[in-house]
Amino acid sequence: MAAPVLDLEAIRQGGKPALARALAAIETGDGSDAVASLLDAAVADPKGHVLGLTGPPGVGKSTLTDTLLKRWRKAGESVGVIAVDPSSRISQGALLGDRTRLKTDPEDTNVFVRSMAARDRLGGLSDHAVGAAALMRAVFDRVIVESVGIGQSEADIALVADTILLCIQPGSGDSLQFMKAGVMELPDVVAVTKADMEQAARRAVADVEGALTLALGEDASWKAPVVAVSAATGTGLDGLSDALDGHRAHLLSAGRLAARRARQNRQWLDQALKSRFGTVGAKLAAKVDLPDAETRPFAAIKTASDALKAALARL
Ligand SMILES: Nc1nc2c(ncn2[C@@H]2O[C@H](COP(=O)(O)OP(=O)(O)OP(=O)(O)O)[C@@H](O)[C@H]2O)c(=O)[nH]1
Ligand SMILES: [Mg+2]
Structure with a gap:
């Protein structure tokens, strides 16, 4: 029998303190049999859907995370967030709380936010973050993994995400950069953020759609929708939510999610x-x-x- 701290049912019943203890054990007790068997138990009994939310610095990822979190909580779904922080290796995590910019209700037992260090290379997911995502997927209805960076972090987010949402900022020329880096093959949904910058947003949507037609995603049966959203005005959020749900439904058919x-x-x-x-x-x-x-x-x-x-x- 695993120690209570590393027992999946005990974690599910034990609320945020139990989950926090288990995540601490994942981070410190790396490599123990008990941690491995907890995580494999979580793998065997997934509950939620994992959204990987990625894109360059300052594009609006945390703002969008906050918006989606509130939306899902309103619909009665429990939400866990992992914010992967590329700077924390240097800052020793001191800036983590500021960086996520997420203000959640401490009384709400169905929301949990955790910041985790990235591994050495810029923005890449650490083994701990992978384990944490597997555990949180077994506990919450929705999991969001927010990860910053261009290149490696987008590729790494594919290790944990059921649905990859790539955020692109209008007027940034990002889609061209992403094309060159082969990143355009990864997203299941693309959000052009800050759509209150209207003209630039429209141009960015056209750019991204062009870039996507040239990129070959691995799932030929899914065409990534491009949605212009503004967390500031609320524009496009229903469309984004529909696109994310559409991808989830797509995965749930024909055994794609399990594969x-x-x-x-x-x-x-x-x-x-x-x-x-x-x-x-x-x-x-x-x-x-x-x-x-x-x-x-x-x-x-x-x-x-x-x-x-x-x-x-x-x-
Ligand atoms: N005009 C406008 N500004 C926005 C919108 N969403 C976010 N911002 C602003 O963009 C800046 C960055 O937003 P964040 O959500 O912190 O971006 P991020 O991608 O999480 O940033 P990092 O985690 O630092 O990479 C903030 O000043 C936000 O207020 C939007 O819809 N419209
Ligand atoms: Mg952020």
Whole structure:
């Protein structure tokens, strides 16, 4: 039996303090069997839908997170937020609270916001953030992972998100940059933010639509909708909400969601091993007899890491 702090049902029943304790254990007790089995239990019993919200600095991600959070809470859904902070490695997390700019009602037990450090490379998701997303997905109806950056963070958000929402600011030329970086292949929905800047927003929507027709997403049966939104005036928020729900419905048909998550679980193993042991280590792990990475990714990561550490110790 797992210690109560690492028992999924106890976390579900225990409210925010229980979840906070479990997340702290994920961050500090990295690599323990108890953490791995908690996370695999969470993987086996997902409850919510994970929205990965990404885009360049200052584009309006947190404002949009706040808006979606309020909207979903009004509809009676519970919401967990993970804000991935690229600066916290330097600031030791001191700025985290300011950065998310989320003011949630402390009395509301159905909303939970957690800031987490990014890994070394700019904006990339840490293994902890991946574990936290898996756990929060088993606890809340909706999970939002907000991650800043251009390039790597967009690719990393695909590790955890069921739906990727890419935010682009009017007049920024971002869509051209994203095209070059291959990022336009990733989003399931694109939001052109700050649509109160009307003319520039219309032009940006056209630019993005053009860029998307040239990008080949991996799911040929889904065409990413582009929605102009203004958190300031409320314009386009219904359309954005419809687009997000539309993508969720799309995933829920034909087993796409389960297939996407199974693929992510395999990628977690690969990424976790690469970040700890490099590409050579990740290749060596193929020789180890591992738990099934699609259904028990965290046990697989733990077993492979232990085997590689033992092999290194023998050198
Ligand atoms: N005009 C206008 N300004 C907005 C809108 N949404 C956000 N902003 C402003 O844009 C700035 C950045 O917004 P944030 O939501 O903090 O952006 P972010 O992408 O989370 O920023 P980082 O986390 O620092 O990368 C703030 O000054 C917001 O007030 C909008 O719809 N219209
Ligand atoms: Mg932000």
